[in-house]
Amino acid sequence: xxxxxxxxxxxxxxxxxxxxxxxxxxxxxxxxxxxxxxxxxxxxxxxxxxxxxxxxxxxxxxxxxxxxxxxxxxxxxxxxxxxxxxxxxxxxxxxxxxxxxxxxxxxxxxxxxxxxxxxxxxxxxxxxxxxxxxxxxxxxxxxxxxxxxxxxxxxxxxxxxxxxxxxxxxxxxxxxxxxxxxxxxxxxxxxxxxxxxxxxxxxxxxxxxxxxx
Numbered sequence: 001x002x003x004x005x006x007x008x009x010x011x012x013x014x015x016x017x018x019x020x021x022x023x024x025x026x027x028x029x030x031x032x033x034x035x036x037x038x039x040x041x042x043x044x045x046x047x048x049x050x051x052x053x054x055x056x057x058x059x060x061x062x063x064x065x066x067x068x069x070x071x072x073x074x075x076x077x078x079x080x081x082x083x084x085x086x087x088x089x090x091x092x093x094x095x096x097x098x099x100x101x102x103x104x105x106x107x108x109x110x111x112x113x114x115x116x117x118x119x120x121x122x123x124x125x126x127x128x129x130x131x132x133x134x135x136x137x138x139x140x141x142x143x144x145x146x147x148x149x150x151x152x153x154x155x156x157x158x159x160x161x162x163x164x165x166x167x168x169x170x171x172x173x174x175x176x177x178x179x180x181x182x183x184x185x186x187x188x189x190x191x192x193x194x195x196x197x198x199x200x201x202x203x204x205x206x207x208x209x210x211x212x213x
Contacts, residue, residue, distance in 0.1 A: 001198045003124050004179050007190035008160040011183035021168030022128075023157060023179045024121060028165060029098065030106045030113040031156065032090070037170075038151040040091035041084070041134040042122060047092075048099035049076045074101055080136055081105035087145040091154055091167075095122050095133075112154060114165050125149070130172035 006023050008015075081102070084092070092106060094115040106113045117125075126132065129149035150170040157166035159181065171177070180197070184190040 001194075001201065003118075003120050004177060005182055005194060005197070006159055006164070006179060007182045007184070007187065007194060009184060009187045009190060010160055011185075013184050013189075013193075015181075015183040017181050019166065019179050019181060020176075021153070021166060021179065022121075022124070022177055023159075023181075024093075024114055024117060024165040024167060026114055026116050026165065027163040028112055028156060029115045030103050030111065032107065032110045032112045033155075034090045034110070034112075038090040038154055039088050039148045040093060040129075040151045040154075040169075041089050041145060041148055042093045042095075042125060042131065043136070044095045044122070044133045045135075046096055046098060047077065047080060047094075047102045047136060049073055049080075077101050078105050078108075081109045081111060084111055084145070085109040087148070089145060089148060091151055093117060093122075093125065095119065124177075125169065128169050128171050128173070128175065128177060 003022070006025075077099075082105075090111060092111055092113045094113065095117050097115050098106075098113060103113060122133075131147050131149045134145060134147045152168040152170060154165065154167040157164045169177075182190050182193050182197075184193060
C-alpha cells in the first residue's frame with residue numbers, strides 16, 4: 001500500500017483521485033519525451049564504469065594518464081548509452097544515483113532517467129513486469145538487451161509542490177496497478193485517511209481469501 005498511494009497536503013479532500021500506473025517519488029534526472037510504448041530497463045549499479053574492480057587499486061602516475069582515464073570512462077559510457085538507444089530503450093530506472101556523465105549521454109541519446117528508486121519500488125516494478133535488473137558490464141556490453149519492460153506512458157507529475165514520475169507498465173500478471181492520490185488540508189488528515197483505507201483493503205483481502213473446504 002505504501003508504494004500505491006501518495007499524499008498531498010493543502011488541497012481539499014474532494015481533489016483525491018485514482019490514477020492508473022505507478023507514481024515514483026523522485027523526479028526525472030533526465031527527461032526525453034517520447035510517444036507510444038517505451039522500452040525500459042532497470043539497473044542497480046552505477047553505469048559510469050569503474051577503472052578498477054573491487055579490492056583492486058588503480059594508480060595514476062601522471063596528468064596525461066589521468067586525462068586518458070577520464071576519456072576512456074567517457075567513451076565507455078557513451079558506448080553504453082548508444083547501445084541502449086540502438087535497442088530502442090527510452091527509459092532507465094535506477095536504484096542508485098548516476099554520475100553526471102551518464103545523465104549527459106542519456107539526454108544526448110534520448111533516454112529518460114529516474115534514479116534513487118527505493119528497493120520497494122524496484123521490487124514492485126520487477127513483480128509487475130517480470131523483468132530482472134540489467135547488468136551492463138558483462139563479457140559483452142554490445143549483446144542484445146532482453147531484460148526490458150514495456151512502459152505504456154512515462155511523464156512528469158506535480159503533486160502539490162513535489163515533482164514525481166507517473167509511469168504505466170504492461171503487466172505480465174493479473175495485477176494492474178493503480179495509485180491513490182490522497183488530498184487533505186494537512187498531513188495529519190491524510191495519514192488518518194491512508195490508515196483507514198489500508199485497514200479497509202486488508203479487511204477486503206481477508207474477506208475474499210479462498211477458504212479451504
